[in-house]
Amino acid sequence: MKAWAFVGGVVVLALIPVFVRTPSYLDVLIYVGIYSIVTTGLCLLTGYAGQISLGQAAFYGLGAYASAILTVSYGVPSSIALIAGIILTAAIAYGFGIPILKLKGHYLAMATLAFGIITYLAFVEFKDLTGGPSGIPGVPPFSLFGFRFDSDLKRYYLTTGAALLTLLVARNVVNSRIGRALRSIHGSEVAAETLGVDTARHKLQVFALSAAMASLAGSLYAHHLGLVSPAAFTFVASVEFVVMAAIGGLASVWGAPFGAAAITILTEAIRRVMPRLLSYASGEHEVIAYGIILVAIMIFMPEGLVSGLRASFWRRRQAGG
Amino acid sequence: MAPALLSARGLAKTFGGVVAVADVTFDVPAGEIRAIIGPNGAGKTTIFNLITGIFPLDRGEIRFKEQGLSGLSTWQRARLGIARTFQNLQIFTNMTVLENAMVGRHRQSRAGLLAAAFRTPGSRREEAKIREGALACLELVGLAERSQDPAGSLPFGQQRLLEIARCLATEPTLLLLDEPAAGLNLAETDALGQLILSLRRRGITILLVEHLMDLVMGISDSVLVLNYGQVLAHGSPEAVQNNPAVIEAYLGVEVADA
Numbered sequence: 001m002k003a004w005a006f007v008g009g010v011v012v013l014a015l016i017p018v019f020v021r022t023p024s025y026l027d028v029l030i031y032v033g034i035y036s037i038v039t040t041g042l043c044l045l046t047g048y049a050g051q052i053s054l055g056q057a058a059f060y061g062l063g064a065y066a067s068a069i070l071t072v073s074y075g076v077p078s079s080i081a082l083i084a085g086i087i088l089t090a091a092i093a094y095g096f097g098i099p100i101l102k103l104k105g106h107y108l109a110m111a112t113l114a115f116g117i118i119t120y121l122a123f124v125e126f127k128d129l130t131g132g133p134s135g136i137p138g139v140p141p142f143s144l145f146g147f148r149f150d151s152d153l154k155r156y157y158l159t160t161g162a163a164l165l166t167l168l169v170a171r172n173v174v175n176s177r178i179g180r181a182l183r184s185i186h187g188s189e190v191a192a193e194t195l196g197v198d199t200a201r202h203k204l205q206v207f208a209l210s211a212a213m214a215s216l217a218g219s220l221y222a223h224h225l226g227l228v229s230p231a232a233f234t235f236v237a238s239v240e241f242v243v244m245a246a247i248g249g250l251a252s253v254w255g256a257p258f259g260a261a262a263i264t265i266l267t268e269a270i271r272r273v274m275p276r277l278l279s280y281a282s283g284e285h286e287v288i289a290y291g292i293i294l295v296a297i298m299i300f301m302p303e304g305l306v307s308g309l310r311a312s313f314w315r316r317r318q319a320g321g
Numbered sequence: 322m323a324p325a326l327l328s329a330r331g332l333a334k335t336f337g338g339v340v341a342v343a344d345v346t347f348d349v350p351a352g353e354i355r356a357i358i359g360p361n362g363a364g365k366t367t368i369f370n371l372i373t374g375i376f377p378l379d380r381g382e383i384r385f386k387e388q389g390l391s392g393l394s395t396w397q398r399a400r401l402g403i404a405r406t407f408q409n410l411q412i413f414t415n416m417t418v419l420e421n422a423m424v425g426r427h428r429q430s431r432a433g434l435l436a437a438a439f440r441t442p443g444s445r446r447e448e449a450k451i452r453e454g455a456l457a458c459l460e461l462v463g464l465a466e467r468s469q470d471p472a473g474s475l476p477f478g479q480q481r482l483l484e485i486a487r488c489l490a491t492e493p494t495l496l497l498l499d500e501p502a503a504g505l506n507l508a509e510t511d512a513l514g515q516l517i518l519s520l521r522r523r524g525i526t527i528l529l530v531e532h533l534m535d536l537v538m539g540i541s542d543s544v545l546v547l548n549y550g551q552v553l554a555h556g557s558p559e560a561v562q563n564n565p566a567v568i569e570a571y572l573g574v575e576v577a578d579a
Contacts, residue, residue, distance in 0.1 A: 169438045169439070172437055172438050172439065172440045173434065173437050173438050175448075176432060176436075176437030176440075176444060176448065177423070177426070177427055177430050177432055177437065177447075177448070177451060178432070178433070178434050178437045179437070180416070180420055180423055180424050180427070181424065181427055183413065183415055183416055183420075184413050184416070184424045186413075186415055187411075187412070187413030187414060187415045187416065188411040188412070188413060190375060190395075190407075190411060191407065191411035191412075191413065192396075192413075192424065193375075193394070193395035193396045193399065194373055194375075194395055194396075194399055194404065194405050195396075195399055195404070195424050195425050195427055195428070195487060195488075195490075195491055196396050196399035196400045196427050196428035196491055197396055197424065197427050198394075198396045199396065205434050209434065209438075
């Protein structure tokens, strides 16, 4: 991606709140930022290193709970809680990754899925620490150097800025020897090893990095909503992250924000539009519409939105002469 | 006499009930081009997999630069200076030609995840050197002008060369070539022979598994003949070609076919 495209994107994102005044729209955009952070990490893990995770919501949840518990129960400053959450989550991912990243393909998917479910149950059952099914209310807004992100507008800039920084970090990793090592693992693990790439260590590192990104997103989520409860960290949430990554396109980290935006906005749009189209529409009808659109995207743009749109853009240019 | 660069003692490997390598002992002195030949299933590729640590040994010992290799994983052996190509190509088709060669520079570079994530000045300098080194290796095999193409778009023969370039990028002491001429046409095979000879002039010791006898006999300093996982003969190309046991087991069959 060219520098001017990135700068242009930043300008557009900075100006969006000028035009989007409806509070509920701003709320959707905050979630786009939060989800795109998780999706960026997943894109590094799956798109580049070729490792599957169906448990990313667990790391997202660990970050959210770390921030909530440390700020609410222990009065720790939110920025320190966020960093502690990232370190803790990355360490858990690293430790858990040592045995499970020896697995490949479906077996790895199963192990991460199990990890996600176990973590969800831990959120529900460790009531003294997590508040059980009702969770932890009263999480204060995020604050940095005395500045409180206490409105949706401020939080929009916080989450969007964090998402952009995450993307830059991911882009740097991708364009480095580490990024090439990750792709070599995806391409041929045995060849990577014979060229001196410690594949086990690189897989662990990218797993921990993707977990750290999910944890960052979870902390921002906790401070935005002001409430953390297990319902947000189910298996379904993990699947949604995978869907966002796949829809955006796994071949490039730039797909992550587009996938997160497409799915978040689509979900919201269907929720608003369906009742107007069908007066009897219920939650099930929304799921059907959602499913049809996802299938259509995957049929017509199997490489994801970013490569799909880029390809059709070039075709039109060539057709136009 | 100087100790051998690679020394294999009593190698044995069984898969299920099938004996792939029964009892193989050989030395490879530094600076030699050593061919390993033998009928299909004689255990040639298995020996490569044992040297590179892709499979663990059942019995025996392999020493490289007088250091025992047992307990070292594949990537650690690569870092000692052992590189290999694959009979069934293992090109990274998800990368460009240049990026494939750049992975070979992994061993010579150290920037970690954090240095990469924040693009420290040190990591950027290193990145430029990685690119330079990889490009030099592509030039050596004649692939420099294809450097920006997707690796999977190369014709088969050039993919074989890319595997060699990728190995050279690791600056190996010992290079294992697993049937590098398979699928190449006559001109490409000649060029390959010249390339292998030029690599030896650069001080790289070469272990070559190959079926193409013209190539093997033309460039090898000595030839190791395997049959049923055991050493059948060892010597200069001429001596091996005139060895009655070899003619019966292997070359004789080829002559009869032709």
